[in-house]
Amino acid sequence: MDYFFFIDLLQSLTDGLLFGTTYALIGIGFTLIFGVMRKLNLAYGAASLAGTYIGLLAFLNLGAPPALVFVISALGAGVIGLVVYYCCFRFTPETVPMASLLASVGMLLFIDEVVVHLSHGMPYPYPSVFRDSVIEIGEVWVRGDLLFVFLMCVVAMGVLFWLLHRTPLGLATRAVSQQPRAAQLCGIDSARVNALTFVIAGVLGGVAGAMTAAAVGVLSPIIAMGLTVKGLIVVVIGGLGSIPGAIIGGLLVGAAENIFLLLRGVTERDIYVMLLLFLFLTLRPGGLFGAHAGRD
Amino acid sequence: MDFYFGLLQIFGVHTLLGLSAYVVLLTGQVSMAQAGFYAIGAYAAGAATAMFGMHIIPAVLLAGLVSAAIACAVGFPALRVKGLMLVVATLAFGEMVRMIFFNLTWQVERDGALVGPNGAEGFRAIRYFPENGWEIWQVTTLIWIFVALVMAALWWMDRTRAGAVLRAVGHDEVAAQSIGLNLTAVKVGAMTAGGFIAGIGGSLYAHTVTHIEHGIFGVLLATFAVAYPILGGLGSVFGTLIAVLFIQGFLVEGLRFMGDWRSLLFGALIVVAMNLRPKGLLGDTPLRLGGLRRKPSSTPALQEAD
Numbered sequence: 001m002d003y004f005f006f007i008d009l010l011q012s013l014t015d016g017l018l019f020g021t022t023y024a025l026i027g028i029g030f031t032l033i034f035g036v037m038r039k040l041n042l043a044y045g046a047a048s049l050a051g052t053y054i055g056l057l058a059f060l061n062l063g064a065p066p067a068l069v070f071v072i073s074a075l076g077a078g079v080i081g082l083v084v085y086y087c088c089f090r091f092t093p094e095t096v097p098m099a100s101l102l103a104s105v106g107m108l109l110f111i112d113e114v115v116v117h118l119s120h121g122m123p124y125p126y127p128s129v130f131r132d133s134v135i136e137i138g139e140v141w142v143r144g145d146l147l148f149v150f151l152m153c154v155v156a157m158g159v160l161f162w163l164l165h166r167t168p169l170g171l172a173t174r175a176v177s178q179q180p181r182a183a184q185l186c187g188i189d190s191a192r193v194n195a196l197t198f199v200i201a202g203v204l205g206g207v208a209g210a211m212t213a214a215a216v217g218v219l220s221p222i223i224a225m226g227l228t229v230k231g232l233i234v235v236v237i238g239g240l241g242s243i244p245g246a247i248i249g250g251l252l253v254g255a256a257e258n259i260f261l262l263l264r265g266v267t268e269r270d271i272y273v274m275l276l277l278f279l280f281l282t283l284r285p286g287g288l289f290g291a292h293a294g295r296d
Numbered sequence: 297m298d299f300y301f302g303l304l305q306i307f308g309v310h311t312l313l314g315l316s317a318y319v320v321l322l323t324g325q326v327s328m329a330q331a332g333f334y335a336i337g338a339y340a341a342g343a344a345t346a347m348f349g350m351h352i353i354p355a356v357l358l359a360g361l362v363s364a365a366i367a368c369a370v371g372f373p374a375l376r377v378k379g380l381m382l383v384v385a386t387l388a389f390g391e392m393v394r395m396i397f398f399n400l401t402w403q404v405e406r407d408g409a410l411v412g413p414n415g416a417e418g419f420r421a422i423r424y425f426p427e428n429g430w431e432i433w434q435v436t437t438l439i440w441i442f443v444a445l446v447m448a449a450l451w452w453m454d455r456t457r458a459g460a461v462l463r464a465v466g467h468d469e470v471a472a473q474s475i476g477l478n479l480t481a482v483k484v485g486a487m488t489a490g491g492f493i494a495g496i497g498g499s500l501y502a503h504t505v506t507h508i509e510h511g512i513f514g515v516l517l518a519t520f521a522v523a524y525p526i527l528g529g530l531g532s533v534f535g536t537l538i539a540v541l542f543i544q545g546f547l548v549e550g551l552r553f554m555g556d557w558r559s560l561l562f563g564a565l566i567v568v569a570m571n572l573r574p575k576g577l578l579g580d581t582p583l584r585l586g587g588l589r590r591k592p593s594s595t596p597a598l599q600e601a602d
Contacts, residue, residue: 009360040380091571099574102381102526105519106566113560150563225515232384240381267399267416274392281385282373 007139012258018146019215020254021153025208027234027246028160029201035177035188035241036197039100043107044286048205049221051077052243053119053125053207058152059127065290066127068216070152070246074206081202085195089277104124108228109291116221123175126213149211156207157247164243173197230257233277235246239287248288299445301432301553303549305504308439310544312497313517314524314536315446320490321525322459323483324466327354329370329386330521333363333494333515335499339397339413341499342422346411347404352424352503356442359499367491371484389516400512414423418509422502439500446493454532462486466530494521521568527569529576538577 026045033041055073058064064072088103130144164170175183176193184190209227213219234253238245253273260272280287313334320327341359344350350358370389403412413419425435462542464472465482473479502508524543528535547565551558 040383043382071417088569088570093574097576098321098326098526099382099570102523103567103570106523106563108563108568109516109519110560110563110567113563117556117560225391229388233388236381236384268395271392271395271399274388274395277385277388278373281381285381 008262009138009259011154012262013255014140014142014253015146015260018142018150018254019258020251021150021157022208022212022215023230023234023253024250025153025156025204025248026213026231027250028157028243029205029208029236029239030231031241031243031246032173032197032201032204034235036173036180036194037089039085039089039097040104041198041201042101043088043111044081044201044205044230044272045231046108046115046180046224047080047084047202047224048077048209048227049208049219049224050080050115050210051075051202052219053079053115053211056124056126056213056219060124066129066214069127070207070210072093073210074203076155077209078199078202078205081198081205082195084202085198089194089198090157090191108224112221112224115224119221121221123218126217126219128214128217131217146215149215153209156204160200160204160243162206169196170191179270223265230273233273235287236277237280237287239289242287242289245287254264298432301436302504303545304436305439307540307602308436308443308542309497309501309504310520310524311443311537311540312446312493312500313521314498314540315450315527315533316490316492316494317521318324318370318530318533319450319462319486319493319506320491321394321522321530322462323486324469325483325486326383326522327386327490328383328496328515328518328522329367329389329393330490331365331513331515331518332386333491334391334498334517334521335397335508335510336366337363337495337498337499337579338502338508338513339400339419341496342419343412343504345503345601346419347406347423349406355424356496356499358589360495363498364492365490367494368484368488371487372480390513390515394510394513397513410502416510418507420507422506422508423561424503426506435504439504442496442500446496447537450533481502497602523566526576527566529578530580531576531578535576535578 011045026048028205029048030041032037033044048079052073054076055069055071058072059066059069084104084107088107089100091097092103119136128145130148133144135142135144136146147169148173162170162174172183172188172193173196175186175188176190180190183193205227209223212223212227234249236249237252238247253276256276257273261269264272316333317327317330317522318386320330337359340362341355342359344355345352370386370585373385397413398416400413401415403410403414409421411421430438443540453506461472461477461482465479469479472482520543524539525536527543528537528539543562543565547561548558551561554561
């Protein structure tokens with residue numbers, strides 16, 4: 001292995017790990033919702049992207065500064081998360097698990113089509129910060145905007161941990177995810193906790209969407225499918241229901257993606273990432289941190 | 297007139313697609329991979345007729361078998377995980393198949409021109425029907441013969457032990473296991489059958505449109521596949537047929553004057569339908585001819601002992 005190839009590899013790995021935090025956030029969102037409701041919200045990726053578009057709207061119409069755009073993106077995604085909860089999960093019966101699943105797929109298509117319709121399917125520029133600054137560590141360059149993405153995602157995770165482990169709401173959320181019935185007996189309104197979890201997950205998704213768009217520099221509706229599939233792969237690798245698993249899985253997927261990009265080119269990249277998923281399904285169906293193998 | 301035959305062809309291939317998901321759904325598994333199996337069938341049959349000059353009927357059956365074999369191979373690792381994880385696995389598999397066809401370039405020379413899948417451009421000139429002088433009504437009849445055969449086979453299967461076994465696994469896995477059913481065998485069997493049907497549907501589709509490309513076989517098509525049987529109800533194969541007629545006939549063709557806004561309706565329709573009728577239009581209890589003649593036996597309500 002020659003020296004320059006090694007440097008390229010290291011460079012890809014660094015970029016991938018920095019960018020992987022956005023996948024980790026999406027994975028955490030899926031995991032949070034699964035944790036409290038034992039349901040999969042397939043509309044999540046699309047909802048996150050729609051929130052990012054709300055931020056973009058503020059950028060294009062009001063000329064908001066990047067920081068404000070990011071905040072609006074996150075909050076917008078939180079609101080859309082709540083809408084998804086009421087449309088797909090609140091009123092579908094518990095006894096028919098397929099109903100909420102299919103409803104969320106319908107929502108995925110609906111949100112996607114609304115976004116395509118309103119944006120005319122065109123990519124738009126999205127504000128970014130520290131675009132031109134680069135930190136050099138030896139031969140490896142750390143891009144300023146990717147470092148910013150990384151830091152923002154880490155901050156979002158920190159806030160989430162504080163919320164889950166230091167506030168009454170977090171206590172209620174963890175209680176519902178452990179034992180929904182016992183939590184209700186303790187006077188926790190599980191419907192309210194579920195709704196709030198969708199909002200929190202939505203905000204995380206909005207941060208992830210905004211950061212993805214900031215790292216790429218443009219926002220296009222195609223990103224939604226990538227977020228959904230990558231987020232789900234992260235969840236499978238990390239173990240459904242485990243937040244540390246989602247973080248590790250996100251970094252792993254980000255790194256693997258960039259290395260396959262270097263080795264096999266952009267069109268084949270995703271095939272190998274999905275093969276990684278099947279490898280995990282075969283060898284370790286419960287994921288890295290899954291408590292029960294293959295648990296429903 | 298050709299327009300209506302074309303419409304009937306679309307109904308036919310989409311019914312096959314929906315039925316392929318129906319078999320898998322009977323065992324309680326939601327498979328988002330049906331569009332992938334459909335794509336495999338389309339490319340395999342296209343290759344068989346356009347590249348190697350096979351007759352259409354063996355080509356369709358061959359494509360079905362290829363899809364079934366791949367579905368079986370995918371079924372084993374994917375079905376080790378249950379329910380929701382299967383959705384993830386099959387969704388990823390469908391996307392993977394699409395990416396593979398996006399990258400696949402394999403062309404052979406026939407009659408002085410290159411034919412075969414060509415990466416992002418897709419697979420052009422699957423012209424078996426025009427080359428052999430088939431009329432549009434003959435093509436439509438061929439498709440509907442396949443649809444009728446598949447529907448009859450599934451209807452018959454539902455009335456035999458095999459149907460009962462599939463539904464038992466779908467209703468309660470633990471109970472099914474406790475009466476000695478091999479869950480993996482049942483699920484992989486259903487997956488294989490679904491792959492076979494999707495392969496047939498895909499191969500017929502490829503020959504009616506003559507040009508296929510990876511973009512067609514995306515998540516939207518996978519959603520169509522599972523939406524038909526779930527919206528129609530898992531009670532019988534007719535639920536799927538009704539859903540296909542409604543969505544393709546009314547929502548897509550009937551509302552053509554609404555232009556692009558129709559695509560919004562499909563997603564919204566699913567959301568609304570799942571809130572109002574979570575078990576589908578016809579419900580999920582098997583429809584029996586005998587049940588129509590006999591009066592429903594009134595089961596006495598359980599009485600308290602004292």
